[in-house]
Amino acid sequence: MQVVFHIGANTTEADRLLRALGRNAEALRQDGVCIPDPAHYRKQLQEAVAGPAGEGGTGQVPPVQVRDRLLAETPGGRAARRMILCNPAFLAWNRWVLARGVFYPRAASKVAALGQVFPGDGIELFLGLRNPATFVPAIWRLSDMSWDELTRGYDPLAAKWSDVVARIREGAPGARICVWCNEDLIFIWGTLLRRMAGVAAERPMLGDHDLLAGVVSPEGLQRFLSHRAAHPGDSEGQIRALIGDVLSRHVLPDAVEEEVDAPGWDAPLVKAITRAYDADVARIARMPGVEFIAP
Numbered sequence: 001m002q003v004v005f006h007i008g009a010n011t012t013e014a015d016r017l018l019r020a021l022g023r024n025a026e027a028l029r030q031d032g033v034c035i036p037d038p039a040h041y042r043k044q045l046q047e048a049v050a051g052p053a054g055e056g057g058t059g060q061v062p063p064v065q066v067r068d069r070l071l072a073e074t075p076g077g078r079a080a081r082r083m084i085l086c087n088p089a090f091l092a093w094n095r096w097v098l099a100r101g102v103f104y105p106r107a108a109s110k111v112a113a114l115g116q117v118f119p120g121d122g123i124e125l126f127l128g129l130r131n132p133a134t135f136v137p138a139i140w141r142l143s144d145m146s147w148d149e150l151t152r153g154y155d156p157l158a159a160k161w162s163d164v165v166a167r168i169r170e171g172a173p174g175a176r177i178c179v180w181c182n183e184d185l186i187f188i189w190g191t192l193l194r195r196m197a198g199v200a201a202e203r204p205m206l207g208d209h210d211l212l213a214g215v216v217s218p219e220g221l222q223r224f225l226s227h228r229a230a231h232p233g234d235s236e237g238q239i240r241a242l243i244g245d246v247l248s249r250h251v252l253p254d255a256v257e258e259e260v261d262a263p264g265w266d267a268p269l270v271k272a273i274t275r276a277y278d279a280d281v282a283r284i285a286r287m288p289g290v291e292f293i294a295p
Contacts, residue, residue: 002122004196005114006086007168009104010097011138012128012182013211014088020193020207021084028197032081036074041066042087049113063116082198091164094143098136101153104164108171115172123175125168126196129161129281130182133273137262147263156265156273162283169289179284180293186211186247187240187295195293201236212243220250240295 006014018038021028025035048063071077091097091104099105114123130138133156140150168177178195180188189211194201213221224246228234234242260270285292 001080001118002082002124002198003114003118004082004084004124004126004198005090006084006088006126006128006196007090007111008088009091009128009130009135010088010094011135011142012088012130013185014086014128016210017192017196018084018086020189020205020210021197023206024193024197028199029076031199032076032079033084033197033199034074034076034080034082035084036070036077038086040073041070041085044069045085045087045117046090048117049110063113064119066117067121084196094139095145095150097139098150098154098159101155102159102163103161104167107164107167110171111168111175112171114175123172124178125172125175126178126192127165127168128180128182128185129284131274131277132156132159133260133262133265133270133277134258137260140262156269157276160280160283161277162280162287165284165287165290169287176291177289178291178293181281184293184295186215187243188293190239191236191293212246215252215255216246216250217252220246223250 006017008014018035022035028035044066048066070083071080074080074083077083091107091110092099096106097103111125136151136154136156140147143150165177165179168175180192185192190205190208191201193205193208194203197205199205209221209224212224216224224242227242228239231238262270265273284290285294
């Protein structure tokens with residue numbers, strides 16, 4: 001069986017992706033793809049991969065039981081060739097994202113432990129990245145920590161997503177790793193849904209345009225849908241170009257703009273963080289063994 005696991009990052013629309021996939025659960029089940037209810041595995045899986053003193057769990061759940069329960073409790077689980085899991089906080093809860101001043105310091109051990117839960121299964125790990133200029137403030141707003149507590153020891157120009165990806169590769173050298181930028185999600189939403197489901201690029205999917213529908217006017221969405229209906233054979237590149245055109249003409253005010261609210265971070269620093277992020281993403285896209293989905 002192939003285990004597809006969206007492991008984060010926190011605040012990157014992971015649950016929204018899962019809900020869109022869930023709208024296709026019955027049709028996907030006919031193709032041997034099962035989507036378990038997160039309530040049946042998130043807590044148990046966290047506990048199975050956590051050490052005795054690890055955050056988020058006790059480490060007392062026998063790993064093999066998690067897999068057996070999932071297959072037994074999920075419709076079509078026993079016959080599945082592909083299982084889709086999602087936990088945006090799998091690598092760390094919000095308060096632990098920046099432990100030791102770096103992103104997800106325990107990433108290697110967390111993904112390595114998955115091999116004990118799914119022995120003999122193929123593992124695919126999906127990870128959405130986010131510009132630290134908005135990622136760190138978003139984590140702060142969701143945590144129960146002060147800004148100084150969260151960012152103690154953190155250098156916003158030194159902490160790299162490429163280091164996180166490298167730790168994931170170290171912890172799960174046999175896993176397939178798929179990475180993208182949250183900022184690009186509206187352009188690659190449909191591609192990512194199909195990539196996680198393991199289905200053909202041309203396959204119809206419910207929820208294909210959920211993200212676009214939330215940021216453009218009804219007129220813009222109708223223009224997009226009418227064009228798609230009239231041109232069903234458009235390539236992914238043509239669809240992304242169409243999305244860009246619709247956004248440029250019909251985007252809702254403030255729908256895609258993010259305000260950076262970080263104590264002590266001025267505009268020049270935010271620009272420097274963004275430049276460093278762009279360079280880091282380019283580095284990740286060149287990493288061996290990493291599939292990078294670009295718009």
